[in-house]
Amino acid sequence: xxxxxxxxxxxxxxxxxxxxxxxxxxxxxxxxxxxxxxxxxxxxxxxxxxxxxxxxxxxxxxxxxxxxxxxxxxxxxxxxxxxxxxxxxxxxxxxxxxxxxxxxxxxxxxxxxxxxxxxxxxxxxxxxxxxxxxxxxxxxxxxxxxxxxxxxxxxxxxxxxx
Amino acid sequence: xxxxxxxxxxxxxxxxxxxxxxxxxxxxxxxxxxxxxxxxxxxxxxxxxxxxxxxxxxxxxxxxxxxxxxxxxxxxxxxxxxxxxxxxxxxxxxxxxxxxxxxxxxxxxxxxxxxxxxxxxxxxxxxxxxxxxxxxxxxxxxxxxxxxxxxxxxxxxxxxxxxxxxxxxxxxxxxxxxxxxxxxxxxxxxxxxxxxxxxxxxxxxxxxxxxxxxxxxxxxxxxxxxxxxxxxxxxxxxxxxxxxxxxxxxxxxxxxxxxxxxxxxxxxxxxxxxxxxxxxxxxxxxxxxxxxxxxxxxxxxxxxxxxxxxxxxxxxxxxxxxxxxxxxxxxxxxxxxxxxxxxxxxxxxxxxxxxxxxxxxxxxxxxxxxxxxxxxxxxxxxxxxxxxxxxxxxxxxxxxxxxxxxxxxxxxxxxxxxxxxxxxxxxxxxxxxxxxxxxxxxxxxx
Numbered sequence: 298x299x300x301x302x303x304x305x306x307x308x309x310x311x312x313x314x315x316x317x318x319x320x321x322x323x324x325x326x327x328x329x330x331x332x333x334x335x336x337x338x339x340x341x342x343x344x345x346x347x348x349x350x351x352x353x354x355x356x357x358x359x360x361x362x363x364x365x366x367x368x369x370x371x372x373x374x375x376x377x378x379x380x381x382x383x384x385x386x387x388x389x390x391x392x393x394x395x396x397x398x399x400x401x402x403x404x405x406x407x408x409x410x411x412x413x414x415x416x417x418x419x420x421x422x423x424x425x426x427x428x429x430x431x432x433x434x435x436x437x438x439x440x441x442x443x444x445x446x447x448x449x450x451x452x453x454x455x456x457x458x459x
Numbered sequence: 460x461x462x463x464x465x466x467x468x469x470x471x472x473x474x475x476x477x478x479x480x481x482x483x484x485x486x487x488x489x490x491x492x493x494x495x496x497x498x499x500x501x502x503x504x505x506x507x508x509x510x511x512x513x514x515x516x517x518x519x520x521x522x523x524x525x526x527x528x529x530x531x532x533x534x535x536x537x538x539x540x541x542x543x544x545x546x547x548x549x550x551x552x553x554x555x556x557x558x559x560x561x562x563x564x565x566x567x568x569x570x571x572x573x574x575x576x577x578x579x580x581x582x583x584x585x586x587x588x589x590x591x592x593x594x595x596x597x598x599x600x601x602x603x604x605x606x607x608x609x610x611x612x613x614x615x616x617x618x619x620x621x622x623x624x625x626x627x628x629x630x631x632x633x634x635x636x637x638x639x640x641x642x643x644x645x646x647x648x649x650x651x652x653x654x655x656x657x658x659x660x661x662x663x664x665x666x667x668x669x670x671x672x673x674x675x676x677x678x679x680x681x682x683x684x685x686x687x688x689x690x691x692x693x694x695x696x697x698x699x700x701x702x703x704x705x706x707x708x709x710x711x712x713x714x715x716x717x718x719x720x721x722x723x724x725x726x727x728x729x730x731x732x733x734x735x736x737x738x739x740x741x742x743x744x745x746x747x748x749x750x751x752x753x754x755x756x757x758x759x760x761x762x763x764x765x766x767x768x769x770x771x772x773x774x775x776x777x778x779x780x781x782x783x784x785x786x787x788x789x790x791x792x793x794x795x796x797x798x799x800x801x802x803x804x805x806x807x808x809x810x811x812x813x814x815x816x817x818x819x820x821x822x823x824x825x826x827x828x829x830x831x832x833x834x835x836x837x838x839x840x841x842x843x844x845x846x847x848x849x850x851x852x853x854x855x856x857x858x859x860x861x862x863x864x865x866x867x868x869x870x871x872x873x874x875x876x877x878x879x880x881x882x883x884x885x886x887x888x889x890x891x892x893x894x895x896x897x898x899x900x901x902x903x904x905x
Contacts, residue, residue, distance in 0.1 A: 368606060
């Protein structure tokens with residue numbers, strides 16, 4: 298396997314190159330901002346929603362338990378299950394769970410922290426967090442890849458052996 | 460002079476912006492002005508630590524609080540700081556949802572303000588506890604006494620609200636920082652910086668998956684942060700409204716407090732961006748357009764707050780309860796009247812100058828108005844807390860509150876800590892959210 302990293306000067310250059318590069322091996326892009334036209338959905342909003350509902354439900358349940366079973370206090374005959382008073386804390390716990398699930402969910406779906414990756418050896422990658430549009434290809438046919446990248450007018454190409 | 464600049468000056472582009480902004484964080488030596496600013500801030504922070512240590516040693520008796528004014532500077536300053544913090548979230552989350560482009564340049568500064576504002580606020584309730592070492596009793600943890608906290612009390616709601624708000628603000632801030640930390644990692648001039656920023660960036664490389672999940676998540680979290688910040692400040696209002704105290708027991712308090720949060724938040728952001736854009740030469744990316752927009756928002760929230768003050772007076776007299784009216788008369792003409800009228804002057808009257816565009820574009824005047832608003836908001840909380848408490852229903856319980864040196868040292872200490880925190884952010888991380896600026900800047904140099 299050879300790892301080839303190429304950079305493009307413009308976003309359109311990279312977008313046009315991608316379909317043709319995909320035939321040659323595993324392709325990953327490294328870009329300074331999100332690529333246009335990536336319509337795949339993310340599971341994270343759903344994760345956040347579920348965490349929010351579970352958190353709010355658990356928070357509400359905890360308060361109901363504490364006030365009706367765990368430590369019921371009769372204050373002038375007022376109802377033990379005084380649910381409106383339990384809403385704010387249930388809401389806050391729901392939000393807290395949503396934030397934690399969102400943040401750690403993001404790390405999990407992207408397998409972060411991922412401090413070292415072979416592509417980091419490529420000097421071209423330094424530009425990927427500024428203004429260069431980079432792509433890496435893990436391929437068995439490096440020569441064809443180089444030819445294709447030349448055709449596609451890639452700005453720079455770097456080859457790394459793995 | 461009167462023309463309003465666009466959100467970024469013409470000719471601005473991504474490579475120049477990235478060079479400029481990341482160079483500020485990666486400088487090997489700090490600016491001279493930074494040292495000049497950080498010295499007093501560090502001194503005040505040490506004073507804060509000192510006064511906290513003495514408080515823990517001697518107890519809350521070192522403060523001016525007593526009966527009937529048992530809530531003093533700690534609660535005033537707590538509410539004041541949390542309002543300032545909330546303003547940052549309004550800008551970073553609410554205006555993200557409205558897709559306001561101007562928000563991208565000042566988002567990082569606003570969120571950092573939230574972080575340290577919330578930190579300053581979060582200190583106070585614990586100091587105020589009297590027996591701060593028992594603060595964990597607020598947690599609903601299983602304990603050998605079989606006790607639970609009082610879930611029906613707004614004070615406990617507040618504990619959960621602040622806990623959630625501080626945690627959420629830190630996570631939201633850090634998530635919004637990941638792509639920029641990756642940029643710093645890739646441009647770090649020394650191995651140490653590369654390792655530190657690299658570790659903090661957690662391996663963000665801008666892959667397609669990282670960006671896709673990022674945008675999906677960031678939008679959702681912004682949509683969560685916006686109602687969260689409203690709930691937090693509403694609950695702070697309920698801390699007061701939940702008590703049957705004269706002057707507090709009003710359904711108006713939650714929205715009234717949110718209006719105040721808008722006002723002090725925008726004023727503080729203005730006070731941060733106006734000097735920073737000059738000192739860090741960011742005029743290209745934080746333009747007079749930002750000052751103008753924030754000036755308009757300051758004026759709008761000032762009108763909101765003015766409306767709340769009018770309703771405060773109206774409901775008191777329309778309600779006709781004797782204790783309420785006595786307290787309100789005392790507020791207008793009594794011992795603390797000066798503080799009430801300062802509130803009106805600084806929060807309602809002075810910001811009316813912002814109706815004029817020439818004033819909105821005059822940064823010195825906008826700065827003075829903002830300082831006025833910050834002081835005015837503190838006075839407002841002083842009025843709410845102290846004036847209400849010093850005239851309870853029973854005339855035999857009337858009393859007067861005087862702050863002690865320790866009250867003032869703790870307050871100025873938190874102000875120093877806030878400035879210290881902002882200066883550390885300015886020194887260590889990009890002050891402008893670089894990846895969000897890429898959405899609105901030209902991709903290449905002309």
